[in-house]
Amino acid sequence: MRVIVIGGLGNFGARICRRLAMEPGLELVATGRKPVSGSTFFGPLSAITTAPLDIDSPRLQSQLADLRPQLVIHCAGPYQGQDYRVALAACAVGAHYLDLSDGRDFVADFRANVHTAASAAGVLAVSGASTLPGLSTAVVDQLSAGWARLDSVQVAIAPGQQAPRGEATIKAVFGYAGQGFKRWHNGRWATVHGWQNLRRFSFEGIGQRWGAACDVPDLELFPARYPGVREVSFHAALELRIQHLGLWLVAALRRVGLPLPIAQHAARLNRWANVLLDRFGSDLGGMRVRLKGVGADGRGVECTWQLTAPGGNGPEIPCMATVLLACKLARGQLHQTGAMACMGLLTLDEFAPEFARWGFAQRVEHTVT
Template structure:
């Protein structure tokens, strides 16, 4: 199919996921979207609202009952305007009853290519039963054209190019707590919570119980603001069965979802344990309550993310670990599950339809998502376990973001072990006048107010990897210890001033690196962030006739005491 035209029928087209697919494809020349659902009025209203935004895509509403006579309805549609692709965006596919593949079978009978957004492992792998018939009829039937397994498989393939073996896969998805969660999604989760799911562990197929196994992880694309450290619970998704078939050497796979706020996540885990212990048969009757709660308990950062980590053997047959991280801001996060279906349609429209056959929708590459990520608040990148050595800032920001920084910035933060590096320059200092500011200056050693103050910074990297920064402002000296954070401080710079420790993210944007405070402790005890001193720190490179010099601008304040100290200036190597 070329850009001369493509007609796509979206069943559930005005629903949560169908609507997202339609919006993602609303400006594609040569594309017609048939928005289908039980209510002709709702379909027409959705098309009218989307058309008001403008765009090249033609929109057509259609009354369509998925529980009705599918063959008759599709036959009538074929007779008037044959669709080139049918997308089933309804669900939940885990509870479709005795005839879960009714739409698949109707499409196969009429030779209509088919996609769905199923996230049930049994459903997605089960579509392979139609493979021989689909090949014979020359039609593609793809299941799971969503985050799992379409996007995750693309990430694994990208991370392991040239590898001799892929032995482990660990995945975590953390939706924004403010996303509108469809009732069907929550019905699916409730249907398998606490029940056994099949997965690969220690090289053998075994069973584990959904939502009762947990892990923690920080999603941190290189140079982007990471998500807060997240608690993930095992979920039943197609990857558990699909990926061991794609990568035969795979010995371990684990996939978790990190629902937020974490208090609600812990309640879900506790309820799942009731099912695991056979105290209740299922949480499915509670699905309406979960749906209500999802619309009420929505506090926390309006951000979501995904991490895919792989282990195996690299092209030199050496042990390797790599991970792909994605963070989506605001309302761009809930779009992620719809991106794979949109990417497949875009490929179809460009003349690259999938090969005939019935299988999981794992045909995409990460490059197929580039155009869909562009223009959205989505940051993604790769981290390599080999980066967990060397200068602290290089470990934390990641190799991809490190290489994009100015040479002078990399030189200052690239201190080698055993050899102190000294940088000198000039600074302007403004000290706060409050009692808190004077107390902080006394305890830490912050300099007094002054203009054109001579400043030097001596950086010393310890053999074990941490760094000591000694700052001297006109004879007034203060020091801190910097380490690459671990555990809940992972992918952050942990800076210690005496009994206080501050975990700061490195955010690279607009030609500068900002240090953003995310956690802090006092005497080892974690404290609320609203009690912490506010740190607004930015590092840049300033052009000079001889090249460039390092510029810093650090402002430390506190909500209760106002300004503590503000120092800004430049440094150059000695």
């Protein structure tokens, strides 16, 4: 299978390229806005080739057609504010499509905008093939299987300070600081604000961290996927409190109407963080999903799943759903066509070999009341 990775020279795209290069039968082409030699970027022994591609070019579809893709992986975020030109171009040239979008509206509206084109082309187009909702859905599905009722879903991600950060991720983080968005609370929609709603979280092997509310696809998708759920929340738990304080302050100033266009300075701020703050953090990150509900026996149940990611390898987690789906497509194990968010296409058990590959540890705790 010939795979074109758009943004393949970026933080997540390069990781996906390197991982898929381990799989037999895949021909990988990493694209970027500027031409770079594959042997220079990925190493002289790498079989990954490179090509220039600009997703904002009016010739995107023809440029993509020239690359003869069978699968297009879109890693060129941030996805907030993007349209669906990449997915539609992939469908137009008869290629499957995957993206790592963490943009709430982008993922939630993906099917409505792409399904007709994907179905007509006979291809599968999947958005959010990443931590959220790709991995988070797999966790919730497995942990709540057999329950009589699922009442609440609480997701928190705790990145290690020293783990590499992409500029697109930083732009997305800054983009919704202080912005109001809806989350499902007590069975109805309530407004919260980005990088506010601070709460304390405990992570096994990591310790206590403050977490702040972030706008993610799960907040929109989970109330519909899990009928009867009354609470869905997501928080990002940064390692250094000074960063949380800074983002909280920026968010608070935006809420009172002060325009702070910090997203345009994402690259510079990321460099400052690397120089000034990384020395005070660690390379240990993690993810936690806590569910509450009623078990099949009618008793209350609480279940907490945690993933611990050492060695600065936490950024591999957002890549795993795309890697797994690409491999399944190459092996002919996915027969669906049309467009959808990444829910129900992967099981938690399918992630386990990837966790083991990077030395990640899973832990599950059940409490019955």
